[in-house]
Amino acid sequence: MSTKTLETLQTIKTLNHISEKGLNVFKENYILDDQSENPDAIVVRSFNMHSLDFNPNLKAIARAGAGVNNIPVEKCTEQGIVVFNTPGANANAVKELVLTTLMASSRNLFAGVAWAKTLENEGDQIPKLVEAGKKQFVGKEIKGKTLGVIGLGAIGALVANDALDLDMDVIGFDPFISVDTAWNLSRNVQRAASLEQLFANSDYITVHVPFTKDTGGMFNKETFSIMKPGVHIMNFSRGELVNEEDMAVALEDGIVGKYITDFPNENVLKMKNAVPIPHLGASTQESEENCAIMAARQIKEFLETGNIRNSVNFPNAALPYTGKRRVAVFHQNVPNMVGQITVAISSFDLNIADMVNRSRGEYAYTMIDIENKINGDVTPLLEEKINQIKGIVTTRII
Known part of the structure; x- marks a missing residue:
């Protein structure tokens, strides 16, 4: 290399x-x-x-x-x-769209606007027709209602905090919440002990988790049965989090009042009371x-x-950069790997000034700063020697 x-x-x-x-x-x-x-x-x-x-x-x-x-x-x-x-x-872009659709869907704004557009040829009768027809779009205010936030990462935490400022009650669930996120999350966000608790107590639910084998299809017939009748569900994470066949039935039966999703497909477009957003979350x-x-x-x-x-x-790894030559090695996460790397370095009479080693599953990453000035002729030789160690994937000398 x-x-x-x-x-x-x-x-x-x-x-x-x-x-x-x-x-x-x-x-x-x-x-x-x-x-x-x-x-x-x-x-x-x-x-x-x-x-x-x-x-x-x-x-x-x-x-x-x-x-x-x-x-x-x-x-x-x-x-x-x-x-x-x-x-x-x-995160802010997605948060704003979540809150926009939360309020707009609760007030039946999307359906109301679409209906109003159908009156364009009614001339002077439009105001009268509007007054007569608006009752079919009577909605609900979100103030005082409960928003359930699944996943309290960068987006979920922003949504939760701003929903509190809109006078909503907020309940959150995230068993893997990071320390940094916890610092940014309002103490007024209630902590759900389980997803079932969140489902049972939320008027609105927004989900902000990745698609994995554990989260795929997490919204399904079984979980819908736990929720409040008429709950609004907002999905700006991944379409695969929802069992679409079960969602279609839940919407038809009124178990779910609205399904707002940033991932429209043929199934979603056929659903009653689905609000398809053309993947605008981060746009x-x-x-x-x-x-x-x-x-x-x-x-x-x-x-x-x-x-x-x-x-x-x-693995995330950081070492303050002071201008010394640095050896950066990506390698298998096996015993004695760091020792072999340091032996290779010392074989060129080079002293180590600082180092960091971090692992992630089967692999690890090691950075070592060299105290001595490295002769240009030594650099490729050192790199070659490290690469000869079994389990080394890449070596770079900066």
């Missing part, structure tokens, strides 16, 4: 239109080349990368968004390519800019320092 230093130009390839504010992060020491066949890093939004072959020089892929279904993450891990996403960068100018900037900064930091933040396949 070739070794690049900070003074060497590094190539960034984009596979979608990426906000200029994000690309402006790459100034000195970078080349932006959409046609490059040998980039150091790729920035992507929704482009499907599963059929692509990756060159040995590729070190990182950053998704300007949260979901990484369009990226072959397992393949990247095996080849030592770190994959980043941008959690929280689009704001500000969100696209925030995601692009965050993705670019993560790639830049990784290429220049080896530090990893918000990776979906590598």
Whole structure:
């Protein structure tokens, strides 16, 4: 593997239109080349990368968004390519749309507007028809009602806090809530001991969890039976969280009053009282800019320092960068790996100034700062020696 230093130009390839504010992060020491066949890093939004072959020089892929279904993450891990996403960068955009649809659906705004549009040819009769017809769209106020928030990450926490400011009661469920999120969450958010408790006590439910084998189809006939009759369900996470056959029946029977989803398909469009949103959750100018900037900064930091933040396949690891030569190694998470790496370094009479080692499942990531100045001739030899250790995936000397 070739070794690049900070003074060497590094190539960034984009596979979608990426906000200029994000690309402006790459100034000195970078080349932006959409046609490059040998980039150091790729920035992507929704482009499907599963059929692509990756060159040995590729070190990182950053998704300007949260979901990484369009990226072959397992393949990247095996080849030592770190994959980043941008959690929280689009949180405000999604939060605003959740709260918008919460109020609009509760007031039957979508159906009312659609009905009003049908009166365009009625001329002077329109005001009279409006007054006569508006009673069919009488809705409910959200003030004093209970909102259940499933998943209290970046988006869920914002939704919960703002719903409190709208004088709603808020109950949340997230068994994996992080310390950082807990600090940002209002103490007035009630904690549900179980999903069943949240389902039974909520007038409105919004879900903000990823699609996994455990969350797939979590909204189904069984869980609908626990909920309050006429509950409104908002899904801005993944369509697969809902059993659509069961949802159609629940809507027809009035068990579910409204289903608001950002993931319309043929089944959803046929459902009674479904509100299909054309995947607009993160579609704001500000969100696209925030995601692009965050993705670019993560790639830049990784290429220049080896530090990893918000990776979906590598362990997050950070070591203050002081300008010393740094050895960054991605390897299998097996005993004595760090010892073998340090032995290889010491064999060149190099002293270790600082180091960090983090693991994630079957793999681990080690960064070691070298106290001595490394002669240019030694760099490829050291890299080669480390790569000869069984279990090493990639080695980079910064």
